Amino acid sequence: SNINSSVTNYCWQGVISKVILLLKRVMKSRVEGGGQAGPPSGRGHGDLSRLRSSSLEIKEKEIREKGSEILREQLDAAKKELKLKDKECERLSQVRNQLEQELEELTASLFEEAHKMVHEANVKQAAAEKQLKEAQGKIDVLQAEVTALKALVLTSTPSSPNRQLHPQLQSSGTRGAYKHVGGHIRNKSASGAFPSSLGKPEPSSVSVQPVAKEDREMDSVLYAEFLMWKENPSLERSSAFLSRIYREDIGPCLSFTRSELSQLVQSAVENNSLTVEPVAMSALPMVKASAIECGGPKKCALSGMSRLCRHRIKLGDKGSYYYISPSSRARITAVCNFFTYIRYIQQGLVRHDAEQMFWEVMRLRREMTVAKLGFYLTDEG
Secondary structure (H helix, E strand, C coil): CHHHHHHHHHHHHHHHHHHHHHHHHHHHHHHHHHHCCCCCCHHHHHHHHHHHHHHHHHHHHHHHHHHHHHHHHHHHHHHHHHHHHHHHHHHHHHHHHHHHHHHHHHHHHHHHHHHHHHHHHHHHHHHHHHHHHHHHHHHHHHHHHHHHHHHHHHCCCCCCCCCCCCHHHCCHHHCCCEEEECCEEEEHHHCCCCCCCCCCCCCCCCCCCCHHHCCCCCCHHHHHHHHHHHHCCCCCCCCHHHHHHHHHHHHHHCCCCCHHHHHHHHHHHHCCCEEEEEHHHHHCCCCCCCCEEECECCECCCCCCCCCCCEEEEECCCCEEEEECHHHHHHHHHHHHHHHHHHHHHCCCCCCCHHHHHHHHHHHHHHHHHHHCCCCCCCCC
């Protein structure tokens, strides 16, 4: 309403100013026309005045009518324009209301999404903190295990090996407990390697002197190969050091009558996934009832010979168990002992000098050779 009144006043003011300007122009033209006629006579002058006044009245009347008509036209145009403006204002008002509604909905949606994201972030953070605590616990356990392994390795030398690290050196009275060494699970009595310092000689009267009292002389070729391997230790056969040991010790020691099973055993030893367990453990719940047992308590699955088998092996995650004789077990555990030690060297757990590590490797090679020749320890006597 305020807009309409202001527009109407503005239009009327324009029309009135135009009418006044038009009247002034007409009066001026009439006065100029009367002055040009010359001085009239007395009577004629009166008639002329009356004619002029009547003419002026007629003109004023026409002017008023024309002014009124113009004013009405302008007023109608102003009203139409106002209607258009009202419609435009109404449309803009609707657009504004729609935008405000959409903005409110968008704001509410954004707040809801932000709340959801914060909730998810809190859940993820809680899960991450839980995983971090679990990982820290595992790290602490692993560090404790590494510290224990280092303590075992650091206290073991070729001349005075640690009896906990090398269970084959245990006396018969201290055997029987189970120990996990380097991923190969076996009984302490199962070391099977020929003793370096303790143990009874076999009935064949063969006797080996303790390592610490033996005379020895270093082979320069073997030592050079070991030093080259030690610069970049790995379990690959490409090095001259391991290639020789595979050819002279590991291969012959794990060469049994059943060649296919022998290859599987060697692969399991290399992958650190071989398990050796006494036959008595088969009664425990941890043994799968569906496991397929090959061989038997009186027949070795590797050699095929009839022997009393007190242990059996499992290759990785396979469900098959294979009975093995004491001699086969001694050969397998001798190779396992060798791989365990070179893995310690590869992982940097052995802090001895190169010569001490070399002689320990030579001792482990001798154990493989002796086991291949059929010598092994028993739990009896």
